[in-house]
Amino acid sequence: MIKITFPDGSVREYNEGVNGLQIAESISSRLAQDVVACGVNGETYDLARPINSDASVVLYKWDDAEGKHAFWHTSAHLLAEALQELYPGIQFGIGPAIENGFYYDVDPGEAVIKESDLAAIEAKMAELAAKKEAVVRKEINKADALKMFGERGETYKCELISELEDGTITTYTQGAFTDLCRGPHLMNTEKIKAIKLTSVAGAYWRGREDQKMLTRIYGITFPKKKLLDEYLVILEEAKKRDHRKIGKEMQLFMFSEMVGKGLPMWLPKGTALRLRLEDFLKKIQRRFGYQQVMTPHIGNKQLYVTSGHYAKYGKDSFQPINTPEEGEEYLLKPMNCPHHCEIYKWQPRSYKDLPLRFAEFGTVYRYEQSGELHGLTRVRSFTQDDAHIFCRPDQVKDEFLKVMDIIFIIFKSLNFENFEAQISLRDPNNREKYIGSDDNWERSEKAIIEACEEKGLKAKVELGEAAFYGPKLDFMVRDAIGRKWQLGTIQVDYNLPERFNLEYTGADNQKHRPVMIHRAPFGSMERFVAVLIEHTGGKFPLWLTPDQVAILPISEKFNDYAEKVKQYLDMNDIRAIVDDRNEKIGRKIRDNEMKRIPYMLVVGEKEAENGEVAVRKQGEGDKGTTKSEEFANILTQEVQNMINKW
Numbered sequence: 001m002i003k004i005t006f007p008d009g010s011v012r013e014y015n016e017g018v019n020g021l022q023i024a025e026s027i028s029s030r031l032a033q034d035v036v037a038c039g040v041n042g043e044t045y046d047l048a049r050p051i052n053s054d055a056s057v058v059l060y061k062w063d064d065a066e067g068k069h070a071f072w073h074t075s076a077h078l079l080a081e082a083l084q085e086l087y088p089g090i091q092f093g094i095g096p097a098i099e100n101g102f103y104y105d106v107d108p109g110e111a112v113i114k115e116s117d118l119a120a121i122e123a124k125m126a127e128l129a130a131k132k133e134a135v136v137r138k139e140i141n142k143a144d145a146l147k148m149f150g151e152r153g154e155t156y157k158c159e160l161i162s163e164l165e166d167g168t169i170t171t172y173t174q175g176a177f178t179d180l181c182r183g184p185h186l187m188n189t190e191k192i193k194a195i196k197l198t199s200v201a202g203a204y205w206r207g208r209e210d211q212k213m214l215t216r217i218y219g220i221t222f223p224k225k226k227l228l229d230e231y232l233v234i235l236e237e238a239k240k241r242d243h244r245k246i247g248k249e250m251q252l253f254m255f256s257e258m259v260g261k262g263l264p265m266w267l268p269k270g271t272a273l274r275l276r277l278e279d280f281l282k283k284i285q286r287r288f289g290y291q292q293v294m295t296p297h298i299g300n301k302q303l304y305v306t307s308g309h310y311a312k313y314g315k316d317s318f319q320p321i322n323t324p325e326e327g328e329e330y331l332l333k334p335m336n337c338p339h340h341c342e343i344y345k346w347q348p349r350s351y352k353d354l355p356l357r358f359a360e361f362g363t364v365y366r367y368e369q370s371g372e373l374h375g376l377t378r379v380r381s382f383t384q385d386d387a388h389i390f391c392r393p394d395q396v397k398d399e400f401l402k403v404m405d406i407i408f409i410i411f412k413s414l415n416f417e418n419f420e421a422q423i424s425l426r427d428p429n430n431r432e433k434y435i436g437s438d439d440n441w442e443r444s445e446k447a448i449i450e451a452c453e454e455k456g457l458k459a460k461v462e463l464g465e466a467a468f469y470g471p472k473l474d475f476m477v478r479d480a481i482g483r484k485w486q487l488g489t490i491q492v493d494y495n496l497p498e499r500f501n502l503e504y505t506g507a508d509n510q511k512h513r514p515v516m517i518h519r520a521p522f523g524s525m526e527r528f529v530a531v532l533i534e535h536t537g538g539k540f541p542l543w544l545t546p547d548q549v550a551i552l553p554i555s556e557k558f559n560d561y562a563e564k565v566k567q568y569l570d571m572n573d574i575r576a577i578v579d580d581r582n583e584k585i586g587r588k589i590r591d592n593e594m595k596r597i598p599y600m601l602v603v604g605e606k607e608a609e610n611g612e613v614a615v616r617k618q619g620e621g622d623k624g625t626t627k628s629e630e631f632a633n634i635l636t637q638e639v640q641n642m643i644n645k646w
Contacts, residue, residue, distance in 0.1 A: 003054045020047040021187065024059050035059045036191065037070035037184050042463070044070060044184045046137055062191075062223055072097035074135060074174075074186040075125075075221040079104050079197070081177035082124035083217075087111050092179070093156045093205060093214050099484075101220030105203050107156065113215050118197040121217070125195050132190040133174045137183060142166040149180065156205065194228035195221050198235070207369055237481050243533035244375040250538055250546065250596065252529075253376065262373045262380035264526055269546035274525055276544055278361055280643065281385055281521065284409055288402055290359040290387060295339035297363060301329040306499055307338040317367040332365035337493075337518060340388040341500040344514075349504040354514060355391035355399055361525070362386050376530035383525045389517040390502070393440055396515055397447035400473070400490060403519045404455055407475060407488045410521050413643060414532060414541060416487070418478040421457050423448055425471050427464035434468050436494030440515070444492045445471050469495030479535040487531060491518040538596045539618065543639040549576040550592040551613075554585045554604040561608040565601065565628050572632045576601075593618060599635065 001013045004023060014023065020038030024031045024047075038045050039058035044066050051057070060067035076095035079102070083090050087108050095104035106113075113121075140148075142161065148171075149157040157180050161169065172181045174189060186192075197219040205211035222228045239245075247253050252270030259265065266274055282292065301320055304310040313334040314320075320329040333339065340358045349356070363383045372378050389399050411419060425445050426434050434441065448471055452459040459473070466472060470492035477487045493516040496502075503511045522528040532540070542548060549569060553562040562578045569576040577597075579588050585602060592600050601613040606625075613631055615623040626634075 002051065004051070005054075005056045007056075007058055014051075016052050017050040019050050020045055020057070020059065023057060027059075031059065034061045036062055036067040036186055039066060046070070046135070046184045047187050049137060049183075069097045070184045070186055071191070071223070072102040072221065073181075073184065074189065075192055075195070075219065076102035076104050077135070077172060077174060077177065077179055077181070077185070078125050078129060078189055078192060078221075079121070079217060079219055080106070080179060081128055081175055082121050083108075084177055085128075086121060086124055087113070089153075091154055091156055094160075095179070101198070101218060103216050103218045105205070105214040105216050107212065107214050113200055113217065115200055118200070118217070122195050122197050125192075128175060129189040129192040129195070131175065132188050134188045135172055135174045135185045137185070138171050138173065140169050140171055142169055145169050145171070145180065148178075191223050192221050193223050194225045195219065196228055196232065201371075203371055204369065207372070209369060234481050238483070238534070241481070241534040241537045242375075243377075243530040246533050246538040247375070247530075252533075252546070260380070261370055262368055262378070264376055264379055264381065270529075273540070273544060273546055274529060277522070277525065277528070278385070280413070281406075281410070282359075284406055285357075285359050285387070288357070288406060289355075290357040293340065293343055293358045293360050295333075295336060295343075295360060295362060297333060297365075298330045299333050299339065301331055303338050303342070304331055304334070307335070307341070307496060308499065309334050309338065313366060318365055333362070334364055334366050336360055336362035336364060336384060336386040337388055337496060337516075338500070340386075341496055341502060341516075344390050344502055345500060349390075349514070351392060351504055351506045351512075354504060355389050355395050357387060357389045359385075359387035376526040379526055382527065385520050385522040385525065385528075387519050389519065390497075390504075390514040391517065392504075392506075392512075393443055393515055396444050396492065396517070397451055399517055400447055400451040401454065403490050403517070403521075404451060404457070404473075406519075407521045408455075410488075411475075411477070414535075414544075416477045416479075416535070419487075420476050420478075421452060421459040422465075422474045422476065423452065423459045423461045423471070424465035424467075424474065425461060425463050426466045430464070434466070435498065436470065440494060441471070444515070448473050448490075448492075467491065467493075469493050477531070477535075479531065480537070483534075485531045487523055487528065488521045489519065489523065492516075493518055539598075540596075541642055542598050542635070543642045545575075545596070545598060547575055547577050547595070547597050548635065549574060549599045549601060550595070550597045551576055551578045551601045551603060552585060552588045552592065553578070553580060554602065556580070556582060558603050558605070558608055562603050565603060565613060568628055569632060572636060574632060574635055589616065601631070 002016050003011050004014055005011050021032060024035040037060045038047060039060060040051055040055050062068065062071060076097060080092055080095055083106060089109055091107040093105035145161045146158055149161060160180060170182060171178050172183060172185055197217060199218045201216045202213045203216040205214055251267050253264050253266050255264060301310065317334060318332045320331055322329055343358055361383050363381060365381050368378055368380055391399050426441060472489060472491040474486055475488035476484050478484055497513045497516050502514055504514050506512045551562045551565050553559050559580045566576045566578050579592060589600060598618045600616040603613055607613055611627060612625050613628055614625045615631060617623050
């Protein structure tokens, strides 16, 4: 008999070799119907996979992230099975589950798979799913795997197999399709009821531009058609909110092939918006004792060798810049932290100096593959709202609390109300892969957990997800249509202080290592603005939006009065434009609503005579007539209330 421990701490005994489905059946028939996978000691298993020793077990349903992963992983194989029938001789790359659905990279040979072909592929997938084919896991030795896939002409699979260790290789078979795969999967295809293939794209094999371009087919599946219908509604809404589309419409940013792929340029309105975000954070940071610094966009190669970034980014990133001096090399900086370490080192530090908080809106450069570039969310040049805190070990908790305060202020001011946190800790069973003393790790991990508890922040704890150099706290925000984005991170670092030999003199007159904390509430300005655009649909908070007011004269006779109103608003730091086109007022109202401008002021004969404006608010319509001065006061107060919520 083996002992199975459940999440609530209860323990049951089962025969050795029991599987997840049998465990579910022993609890209730309803649970057995709903369960799709199980967790065994932190690893996700197929329900049919035997458990041969004492274990901690979690049963996953569709609603669980692990359940969806198994569901979509099986769906990727279902797609491949359909493609195998429809395109004889097709070769397969990889087909993983992703956050929303799955994809499969394939080489169709002479055939071309287009968007117009997706409906036929969907129909074949539905036909195969209805057969309720069992998904069978098999362990296979390396030689047999190479022989099997080699005989099928599967060159991509053979390449993958050649890199695997013998004794770790498994295949999964459903119907006539067999794939190299670690799993996990559903027990059969019966639960896959609703299928949608969403797009076709190109993708280099293994993400390398020197490799062949494969065809990547994206899709998503659900256990009920209703869930698919709901998802498609969200998908349509997401298209409307696409930051690339809205950014172009609102004239916020642009890209130029002449400048280079993945190198965004901020247009005047976008620049103004970005600077307001930066000024907002700078104001908050001053209150929390940060000192602003500025560092170069390049650094000597040795700086990044010392920091370890050259080993991580050097091979597949921008190549070193050579100078006229023999052997001298510089790199575009991939991170700001090495520069800040050098600033810390420039003079001796005492325990009385700590904490030191250096902040910088520092632009960094990382080479992303062309196929990975996506608007502002994946670029080659981006500006981090970076700060590094150097403190004593006993100050870590307090610094975490203060950074959390900053992040909460930002989320509140920008109406990110739905967010969650994840605490990433080290693997307690594999401590040798982490640097730093056990005492420091335990103290830091305890500090992060206690800080979350003090703030009343529910945080998911993930063991083994910490970086080798320290634990961290990440913030995930759900936008207006429920998508999850990572915004804001706080990271403890024992590595860089060691690499750069950072010290401070303690109260005992001895030398000690400071703890380094990385923090970026926005993450990067580019990605944050992209998320903000998609969250708001371009209807930014009043304090942030490029144009706060559109003044609409009902005819050309009142253009001069409209300009007078604009001048007054300008004097009161209110951003206003005049729509003096020779159009009917109804057309002007509709057009400016489409521009997402929060307020419209209609002016005509009556308003000009009385020094008034007729106020319309985005989404609310007519708000009545008031004096220009009164409107300016109302708007100013509204802005102040927004940015001073904290």
